[in-house]
Amino acid sequence: MARVTTSIPAPPTQTPRRTSVARTVLRVVLCLLLGVLVGVIGTVTHRTQVLGHLPLGLVLAGALTLAAAVVARAWARGAGVLALGVGWLLAVQLMALEGPGGDVLIVADPTGYVWSYGGVVLVLVAALLPRRWFSDAAAGPRPGQPQPADDQPPPTA
Numbered sequence: 001m002a003r004v005t006t007s008i009p010a011p012p013t014q015t016p017r018r019t020s021v022a023r024t025v026l027r028v029v030l031c032l033l034l035g036v037l038v039g040v041i042g043t044v045t046h047r048t049q050v051l052g053h054l055p056l057g058l059v060l061a062g063a064l065t066l067a068a069a070v071v072a073r074a075w076a077r078g079a080g081v082l083a084l085g086v087g088w089l090l091a092v093q094l095m096a097l098e099g100p101g102g103d104v105l106i107v108a109d110p111t112g113y114v115w116s117y118g119g120v121v122l123v124l125v126a127a128l129l130p131r132r133w134f135s136d137a138a139a140g141p142r143p144g145q146p147q148p149a150d151d152q153p154p155p156t157a
Helices: 021-045 056-096 110-127
Strands: none
């Protein structure tokens, strides 16, 4: 009886897709608008507290800022994070100014400072995350794991 052998084909090498300039510009502009939206929503909600002292609004506004920055990084790379950061900063700083009646949305207290400066730090964190986390390329085998031989099927767990 003839022995049938199967081999595992090598994974195809993937070259990164190039996006058109118009698509990149559109993504960057949308990231800028997303930054403005997140900055406005966060500024309005950052002072919300639960049970009298738990800063739920600040935590949720920070989580929204970080999530938006990660999305911008994944969608439009560094230019997207930069655009999101600029939009966020413009919205937050404009809303920090004193209104016509003397009211302010960002008070000069610890909560206001954490929102104003912490949001910038969160955008920087997203900008400094490893590039491979945002790659569409297939990951190779982990170091230290044995490679399956060409004539043996991969082990099943």
